[in-house]
Amino acid sequence: MRLSRFFLPVLKENPSEAQIVSHRLMLRAGMIRQEAAGIYAWLPLGFRVLKKIEQIVREEMDRAGAVELLMPTLQLADLWRESGRYDDYGQEMLRIRDRHEREMLYGPTNEEMITEIVRASVRSYKDLPKILYHIQWKFRDEQRPRFGVMRGREFLMKDAYGFDVDEAGAVRSYNKMFVAYLNLFDRMGLKAVPMRADTGPIGGDLSHEFIILAETGESAVFCHKDLVDMPAPGIDLDWDGDLQPLVDARTRLYAATEEMHDQKRFEAEAPEDKRLSARGIEVGHIFFFGEKYSKAMKANVAGPDGVERPIQMGSYGVGVSRLLGAIIEASHDDAGIIWPDSVAPFDVGIINMRPGDAAVDAVCAEAYSALKAAGKDPLLDDTAERAGAKFATMDLIGLPWQLVVGPKGVADGVVELKRRATGERRTLPMTEALAAIAG
Ligand SMILES: Nc1ncnc2c1ncn2[C@@H]1O[C@H](COP(=O)(O)OP(=O)(O)O)[C@@H](O)[C@H]1O
Numbered sequence: 001m002r003l004s005r006f007f008l009p010v011l012k013e014n015p016s017e018a019q020i021v022s023h024r025l026m027l028r029a030g031m032i033r034q035e036a037a038g039i040y041a042w043l044p045l046g047f048r049v050l051k052k053i054e055q056i057v058r059e060e061m062d063r064a065g066a067v068e069l070l071m072p073t074l075q076l077a078d079l080w081r082e083s084g085r086y087d088d089y090g091q092e093m094l095r096i097r098d099r100h101e102r103e104m105l106y107g108p109t110n111e112e113m114i115t116e117i118v119r120a121s122v123r124s125y126k127d128l129p130k131i132l133y134h135i136q137w138k139f140r141d142e143q144r145p146r147f148g149v150m151r152g153r154e155f156l157m158k159d160a161y162g163f164d165v166d167e168a169g170a171v172r173s174y175n176k177m178f179v180a181y182l183n184l185f186d187r188m189g190l191k192a193v194p195m196r197a198d199t200g201p202i203g204g205d206l207s208h209e210f211i212i213l214a215e216t217g218e219s220a221v222f223c224h225k226d227l228v229d230m231p232a233p234g235i236d237l238d239w240d241g242d243l244q245p246l247v248d249a250r251t252r253l254y255a256a257t258e259e260m261h262d263q264k265r266f267e268a269e270a271p272e273d274k275r276l277s278a279r280g281i282e283v284g285h286i287f288f289f290g291e292k293y294s295k296a297m298k299a300n301v302a303g304p305d306g307v308e309r310p311i312q313m314g315s316y317g318v319g320v321s322r323l324l325g326a327i328i329e330a331s332h333d334d335a336g337i338i339w340p341d342s343v344a345p346f347d348v349g350i351i352n353m354r355p356g357d358a359a360v361d362a363v364c365a366e367a368y369s370a371l372k373a374a375g376k377d378p379l380l381d382d383t384a385e386r387a388g389a390k391f392a393t394m395d396l397i398g399l400p401w402q403l404v405v406g407p408k409g410v411a412d413g414v415v416e417l418k419r420r421a422t423g424e425r426r427t428l429p430m431t432e433a434l435a436a437i438a439g
């Protein structure tokens with residue numbers, strides 16, 4: 001992509017409405033634009049990152065055996081009357097009437113709809129287990145939308161739903177999602193800590209929130225320090241095997257969100273120097289709720305004994321759009337964003353220091369094609385901006401590499417390569433720079 005053709009409306013000034021760094025940087029880097037409170041347009045740079053994150057989530061869901069579908073954003077109120085949630089959900093639900101005066105709603109979540117879909121065809125335990133997911137926009141009329149995409153009203157979520165014939169099966173599904181979550185956050189360069197979360201009236205201990213530690217996080221969290229640096233399980237494992245030991249290793253140590261926190265237990269289970277009280281961002285939430293919806297909505301299957309029973313269900317959410325904010329909170333400096341390679345909107349920025357100079361233009365074009373051929377996605381700054389402004393924009397948008405091509409270097413047969421994360425700069429021949437970027 002040439003910057004002159006791209007759409008990158010960067011802001012020079014700090015927007016006054018942004019209270020946290022990720023919101024400020026997303027606005028300044030021209031990634032999003034607020035269209036209404038908590039409702040954002042995804043501008044090209046932001047949209048690219050959103051798609052990258054979505055794709056990582058998709059790949060790890062698929063790897064764990066989940067199956068993707070797509071449910072609509074609009075739902076019938078009657079479906080929610082079956083579960084009893086139409087009245088319970090309250091003001092957060094956006095209620096709509098169509099031209100026939102039919103009551104509808106913009107889905108804040110999809111338990112009812114997926115239960116209806118599964119109930120329509122699944123009859124026997126032989127049809128299970130299944131984990132179905134989609135990546136779809138949600139609307140929740142949050143009382144206090146804030147912090148940009150962190151707490152929006154319209155936001156993108158990956159929501160998966162597990163269906164099993166018995167509780168033991170549901171635990172296996174839960175474990176698959178637990179492990180897949182650790183891997184997918186790891187692929188985005190995030191250290192997510194699973195913490196015991198509230199199960200509400202359902203009870204039990206099968207609910208975890210995946211938390212990124214950050215001062216600006218909305219939740220107070222308490223955990224054993226060793227959990228923070230525990231490596232992800234990794235993708236190379238037998239997904240149909242026993243994942244319980246991997247889950248146990250990460251749930252043995254104390255970790256709880258504020259609602260679940262028990263100071264006495266914390267002190268008993270973690271020595272003082274290992275106790276971490278911090279703030280965190282909830283980027284994912286997994287939850288086993290058994291028969292809650294299947295019973296109310298009569299989604300039954302016949303077990304091996306021929307007896308019909310309600311399906312055992314769980315739901316598994318990832319805040320896809322919130323993750324952009326979370327990643328930036330975890331990875332930035334005074335100059336701007338520092339994207340982890342896996343989610344960067346472009347892999348490298350080529351800075352043409354003198355557009356119009358035939359030799360410099362030619363070297364930039366060569367670098368561009370070579371990077372493309374190597375499967376990399378370059379952004380070529382071919383604009384007539386001052387050098388200082390070009391460097392500032394590149395730092396702000398946080399591409400992992402910057403390749404600076406100027407007349408003096410071209411004459412000497414070298415370019416300057418900068419790694420955004422470390423600030424390290426090297427002057428070297430183009431072939432070596434390209435090799436470094438190609439990794
Ligand atoms: N208003 C919001 N804006 C952005 N992301 C959200 C919002 N609400 C929830 N999410 C994301 O979706 C995930 C699943 O949502 P869920 O757990 O159902 O929501 P809640 O925690 O509000 O009950 C959360 O872990 C969070 O990452």
Ligand SMILES: [Mg+2]
Nearest residue numbers: 209282284285
């Ligand atoms: Mg939650």
